[in-house]
Every structure is written in C-alpha cells, then in structure tokens.
Amino acid sequence: MPENLTRKILREHLVEGELEPGEPIGLRVDQTLLQDATGTMACMQFEQVDVERVQVDRAVQYIDHNIIQLDFKNPDDHRMLQAMARKFGIDYSRPGNGICHYVHIERYAKPGGILVGADSHTTTSGALGMIAIGSGGLDVAVAMAGYPYEIAAPEVVEVRLEGSLQRPWVQAKDIILELLRQLGVSGGKNRIFEFTGAGTADLAVPERGTIANMIAELGATSAVFPPDDQTRDWLRRQQREDDFADMGPDDGASYDDRIEIDLDELGPLVAKPQSPGNVVPVEEVAGTELAQVCIGSSVNSGYADLALPGAVLADRDGQIVHPMIAATATPGSRQILTAIAESGVYRQLVEGGVRMLEPVCGPCVGMGQAPPTDGNSLRTMNRNFPGRSGTPDDSVYLCSPAVAAVSMVAGRIEDPREYGDPPDLLDEPELKPYVDDVHIFKPAGEEEAESIEIPRGPNIKTPPEHTPMEESIEARIATVQPDDISTGDLAPDGAEVMAYRSNVPAIAEFTFRHRDPEFRKRLHEWGSGFIVGGENYGQGSSREHAALAPLQLGVKAVFAKSFARIHRRNLVAQGILALTFKDASDYDRAEVGDTWTLPKVREELESGADDITVEIDGGDSFSVTHDFAPKEREILVEGGLLHWLQEHGERAR
Ligand code: MIC
Numbered sequence: 001m002p003e004n005l006t007r008k009i010l011r012e013h014l015v016e017g018e019l020e021p022g023e024p025i026g027l028r029v030d031q032t033l034l035q036d037a038t039g040t041m042a043c044m045q046f047e048q049v050d051v052e053r054v055q056v057d058r059a060v061q062y063i064d065h066n067i068i069q070l071d072f073k074n075p076d077d078h079r080m081l082q083a084m085a086r087k088f089g090i091d092y093s094r095p096g097n098g099i100c101h102y103v104h105i106e107r108y109a110k111p112g113g114i115l116v117g118a119d120s121h122t123t124t125s126g127a128l129g130m131i132a133i134g135s136g137g138l139d140v141a142v143a144m145a146g147y148p149y150e151i152a153a154p155e156v157v158e159v160r161l162e163g164s165l166q167r168p169w170v171q172a173k174d175i176i177l178e179l180l181r182q183l184g185v186s187g188g189k190n191r192i193f194e195f196t197g198a199g200t201a202d203l204a205v206p207e208r209g210t211i212a213n214m215i216a217e218l219g220a221t222s223a224v225f226p227p228d229d230q231t232r233d234w235l236r237r238q239q240r241e242d243d244f245a246d247m248g249p250d251d252g253a254s255y256d257d258r259i260e261i262d263l264d265e266l267g268p269l270v271a272k273p274q275s276p277g278n279v280v281p282v283e284e285v286a287g288t289e290l291a292q293v294c295i296g297s298s299v300n301s302g303y304a305d306l307a308l309p310g311a312v313l314a315d316r317d318g319q320i321v322h323p324m325i326a327a328t329a330t331p332g333s334r335q336i337l338t339a340i341a342e343s344g345v346y347r348q349l350v351e352g353g354v355r356m357l358e359p360v361c362g363p364c365v366g367m368g369q370a371p372p373t374d375g376n377s378l379r380t381m382n383r384n385f386p387g388r389s390g391t392p393d394d395s396v397y398l399c400s401p402a403v404a405a406v407s408m409v410a411g412r413i414e415d416p417r418e419y420g421d422p423p424d425l426l427d428e429p430e431l432k433p434y435v436d437d438v439h440i441f442k443p444a445g446e447e448e449a450e451s452i453e454i455p456r457g458p459n460i461k462t463p464p465e466h467t468p469m470e471e472s473i474e475a476r477i478a479t480v481q482p483d484d485i486s487t488g489d490l491a492p493d494g495a496e497v498m499a500y501r502s503n504v505p506a507i508a509e510f511t512f513r514h515r516d517p518e519f520r521k522r523l524h525e526w527g528s529g530f531i532v533g534g535e536n537y538g539q540g541s542s543r544e545h546a547a548l549a550p551l552q553l554g555v556k557a558v559f560a561k562s563f564a565r566i567h568r569r570n571l572v573a574q575g576i577l578a579l580t581f582k583d584a585s586d587y588d589r590a591e592v593g594d595t596w597t598l599p600k601v602r603e604e605l606e607s608g609a610d611d612i613t614v615e616i617d618g619g620d621s622f623s624v625t626h627d628f629a630p631k632e633r634e635i636l637v638e639g640g641l642l643h644w645l646q647e648h649g650e651r652a653r
Pocket of ligand 1: 119
C-alpha cells in the first residue's frame with residue numbers, strides 16, 4: 001500500500017508497538033535538543049538515569065532563553081550546562097550563537113531522522129523532512145540515555161498547498177495562521193501534518209520552518225516537509241549536502257485526513273489577544289493603535305523576514321518607525337546576523353529606528369521588551385498567551401513580517417496590500433552564510449569526561465523525588481480552572497521566574513500566580529491537593545516545570561475535560577495522575593476546598609481498568625477515565641518515570 005513519508009520515517013524508527021493511531025509506540029531517536037530553560041532539569045534528570053554518556057547520534061544543548069543575567073542564577077546555570085555538555089557528550093551552542101530552532105535547521109536537522117527536544121517548537125526541524133517532536137525534559141533525558149521515545153502513534157494529515165503565495169505581502173506565516181483559524185489550538189492533537197502540493201515546492205526552508213514551528217500552536221505532534229530541491233539547496237548552502245536524502249510520500253499515499261489551502265486566495269492574517277487560535281483577516285483589526293512592534297523569535301527571524309521591514313524603512317526618504325512605537329528586530333542566528341550586517345539590512349533597520357536585539361529568544365518569552373500598560377503589542381512571534389510578554393494584562397497580536405513592517409511605520413495595524421509596489425529587498429549574500437561551528441563547543445573525549453566536575457551554584461536544586469503511589473488517594477480541590485490553561489499559567493515566562501528553572505521549590509511559588517494567587521497558600525496548609533481544569537489543559541510550552549511545580553506543592557492528580565499532549569505526558573512522567581471527566585458536566589461538581597477520594601486507584605491502574613472511581617465528600621461518587629498506555633500505568637504506580645527506570649530500566653532497553 002502506498003505510504004506517506006511520516007509513516008515511512010516512523011516505521012524505520014519503530015522499536016515497540018503498532019503504527020495504528022492512538023496505539024502506544026516506542027521510537028529510536030537520532031537527535032535530541034535542549035535549551036537552557038529546560039536543559040538544566042533535563043540534564044540533572046539524565047544524571048539520575050545512571051548512564052554516563054548520551055547514546056544518540058547527536059545531542060545539542062543551546063543557550064538562548066535565559067539570557068538576562070540579573071544576578072548569579074542564570075550564569076550559574078549556564079556554567080553547569082557547559083560542564084555537563086562536555087562531560088555527557090553533548091554539543092554546546094554558546095549564548096549569542098542563535099535561537100535553538102534556527103541553529104538546528106542550519107547545522108543539524110537531517111531528512112528522514114527523528115529529533116526529540118525539550119521545547120515545544122522543536123517541530124521547526126520538520127522543515128527539513130525530519131519528524132521533530134517537542135517533549136518534557138525528562139522524556140528527552142531518557143531518550144538521551146538511549147531508551148526508546150514513547151508516544152501515541154499519531155494520525156497523519158496531508159496539507160495540500162495549491163497555488164502560490166502573493167509575496168511579499170502574503171507570507172508563510174499566513175499559511176500557519178490559516179491552519180490555526182481552521183483547526184484551533186487543539187485541532188492538531190496527536191496528529192502529524194505532512195505538507196504537499198505545488199505551493200509547498202515554492203516555500204524556502206525558513207518559510208517551512210515558520211509553519212513547522214507553529215504547528216505546536218495547534219497542539220500537533222509534528223509537521224513534515226518532504227525533502228526536495230529547496231531542501232537540497234539549503235543543505236548545500238550549509239555545506240552539508242551529504243545530509244540530503246531523497247525520500248517522499250509514495251504516489252497515491254493514503255492519509256488519515258486531508259486539508260487543502262489555496263494560496264492564491266490567502267490574505268494576511270492576525271491572531272488577536274490572547275490566543276494564537278484567535279485568527280482574523282488583517283482588515284478586521286486594521287487601525288488598531290500600537291505601542292510596540294517586535295520582529296523575530298524562533299519564527300520570522302530569517303534573512304527575508306528582516307530584509308522586508310528593512311526595505312520598507314529604506315523605501316522613502318525619512319520613513320522611520322512611528323514616534324509612539326518601540327520597535328525591535330531579532331536575527332535568528334549568528335549566521336543571519338552576519339548576513340544582514342553584510343548586505344546592509346542591519347543598517348536599514350537601525351537607521352529606520354528599530355532596536356536590534358541579539359540572536360536569542362528575547363521578547364517571545366518575556367525576556368525583556370515587555371509592552372507598556374494598556375499598550376497593544378504587534379509581534380511576528382508564535383504565542384500570545386496572557387502575560388507571556390511579561391506585562392500581566394498584555395494585549396499581543398501575532399502577524400507576519402509584512403504586516404509588522406508597514407504597521408511599525410504607521411503606528412497602527414495596517415493591511416500591507418495597501419502599501420503599493422513592494423520595495424526592493426537587499427540580496428542575501430550568496431556565498432556567505434557564516435557557516436562556521438566555532439561557537440559550538442564539542443564534548444570531551446570519554447577519558448577526559450570522567451574527570452570533569454560539575455559546578456553547581458546555590459540556586460540549583462536536584463529535581464523532586466518520585467515516590468510510589470498509595471492504595472488510595474484523598475485530597476482537597478486546590479483550584480478550579482477554565483478551558484485552555486497554558487503551561488505559562490503554571491510556570492510563568494519572564495526573566496524573574498525563569499531564573500528559577502533549576503530550583504523547583506522556588507519556581508513552585510509562582511504557580512497560578514495570576515489566575516489563583518491563593519492556590520499555593522492552600523497547598524502549603526493542606527500538604528496535598530487536586531487541580532481541576534477544563535478543555536485543552538496545559539496547552540503551549542513543553543516546560544515540565546508546569547508539572548514539577550505542582551508535584552513540589554503536593555498535587556496528586558489533575559482532573560480535566562481534556563489535556564494538551566505534552567503536558568499530559570509530563571504529568572504522568574512526574575507521577576501525577578492526568579484524569580479526564582467521562583461526563584464533562586462532572587467538572588461542575590468541583591468546588592475549591594471539597595475533598596475527593598480515589599478509593600482504589602492503585603488497584604484500578606494495576607488491573608488495567610478504564611475508569612477510576614471518585615468519591616465526593618458526603619457520599620456521592622462518579623467515574624473519571626484516562627488514556628494511559630500500559631507502561632504509563634506502571635509509571636504512575638511507581639510514582640514517576642525516573643523511579644520506574646530505576647526499578648525496571650533493563651526491561652525498557
Ligand atoms: C516557548 O516558546 O514557550 C518556550 C519558552 O520555548 C518553551 C520552552 C520553555 O518553556 O522553556 C516551549 O515552547 O517549550
């Protein structure tokens with residue numbers, strides 16, 4: 001039977017299970033990706049797995065998130081990570097070398113491989129025909145140790161792109177915003193999107209990267225662009241044409257679902273506050289006054305993304321950023337920074353009034369450039385969850401570089417199609433992407449590695465212990481939350497909180513700080529508790545701190561109408577039950593302070609029961625359900641994946 005590319009790659013890496021959507025599978029992993037905000041916990045958990053050196057072909061540690069050194073905390077983390085990378089066999093991309101997803105497509109991603117990364121936007125590498133999946137740090141640590149990566153086999157959806165983009169005003173960003181408009185923020189759950197059609201052939205690798213990156217906003221597992229001439233050309237420019245592999249879907253390949261987008265019909269789109277799924281045509285928000293415009297992040301930081309705003313600013317004499325706007329631009333990597341410096345784009349942006357930022361995540365994760373009170377911010381980034389920018393009541397709009405370019409001059413959101421003839425872009429220097437890995441430090445050899453001591457600063461604390469589950473669990477409901485809670489609500493973004501990514505007791509004190517400031521106080525008083533949530537609980541980032549912090553505070557179970565994929569798995573990996581209401585109206589029974597009991601939860605998990613009984617204080621009872629794979633039930637009974645590995649590790653290899 002003709003196969004799609006996704007299935008071929010999965011089949012080649014399959015070491016456990018059946019490739020049937022929803023079935024638990026284990027995959028051999030080729031590469032892993034860590035960044036500094038998730039990497040410290042992942043590496044400290046790797047230490048507890050009891051394997052000396054990483055076992056995958058390539059593991060990379062990037063420093064790009066925690067780049068504001070307010071005091072000793074982040075530098076201590078970075079020093080520890082650099083030593084760990086040398087010792088454990090991990091490439092270390094130093095701060096300033098670039099945003100992990102950009103550097104990964106430049107230097108490492110390979111068609112046909114499997115990449116697992118502790119960052120939800122790891123999916124970016126799908127631009128080169130990899131299956132690239134975002135995960136919690138512990139799952140990545142376990143993959144680094146050579147264990148198969150466990151996941152539910154995804155459905156494969158064909159996205160057929162017909163026609164071609166009306167560049168420069170309609171851009172790749174509009175394709176992914178259109179998918180978000182059609183499917184919403186949970187419409188991609190347990191699905192991999194494979195892109196085909198004439199419109200795909202026309203997209204350059206960084207444009208594909210924008211789409212693959214933001215597939216995470218659909219809650220999807222991954223996105224794949226079958227390798228073609230664009231891929232080959234990209235790899236040639238990166239001086240690694242040998243990494244090209246000629247592969248693709250068979251003619252007439254079958255898919256679990258199909259979507260078609262006609263690019264000739266597509267216009268510029270904008271995601272309104274405060275969800276990337278809140279997408280409307282630009283006309284609907286045109287005229288919205290702005291206080292800030294930020295270009296770049298792990299999407300839209302490529303050469304072309306910066307050259308268009310540069311050209312708009314240079315187009316007419318005296319045209320500069322509007323006086324009421326603070327504008328920033330971020331190149332995605334050192335290569336891109338060098339290219340815009342050499343071509344003159346850097347100068348166009350600076351002379352036009354844009355503040356140039358270093359190649360790091362920056363404003364996208366609230367690391368500086370928080371918008372002013374009641375000021376609208378227009379960003380070419382991937383997420384606009386409440387408070388993510390650093391300003392609690394923020395109002396962030398997401399758009400393409402084309403919309404950002406014309407709007408930063410106008411001082412309000414504008415439809416770029418009204419600009420008239422497009423300006424001439426300065427050409428990307430052909431022979432010189434700055435291909436040089438001098439800022440990527442190679443690991444030590446095995447012998448030297450043994451003698452490397454890991455320096456740890458006072459803010460660095462070992463991850464919480466996993467303890468086996470009791471026969472029954474009784475606890476009070478510590479908070480009841482609505483639909484679409486993001487992991488940023490649980491473990492907030494921004495320089496202040498992210499400085500505690502290596503210190504779970506400290507970061508736990510920020511859990512739900514905006515949504516329910518009394519939450520932590522209740523748990524401190526009671527010693528344990530439950531969380532109740534709505535649909536798509538835990539959407540967004542892969543940060544496992546959103547599970548580690550509740551674990552630290554004594555949360556035993558989360559009951560929700562549905563869960564986002566990565567967070568659900570992070571809860572299980574840390575030994576917290578992720579239970580789903582069978583009847584969504586049972587959500588309404590939950591009141592803060594009520595006691596719920598799971599009288600025979602351990603027995604129910606061990607026996608493989610689909611339902612878990614819940615008794616409400618005062619006598620009434622109901623059932624909740626779950627989608628735990630058989631091994632996940634064992635993990636929960638053991639109190640978490642680390643403890644499971646300590647007990648059963650040999651079996652899993
Ligand atoms: C994000 O874009 O939300 C982040 C920051 O990159 C996160 C990772 C993190 O929380 O450190 C992600 O997407 O996983």
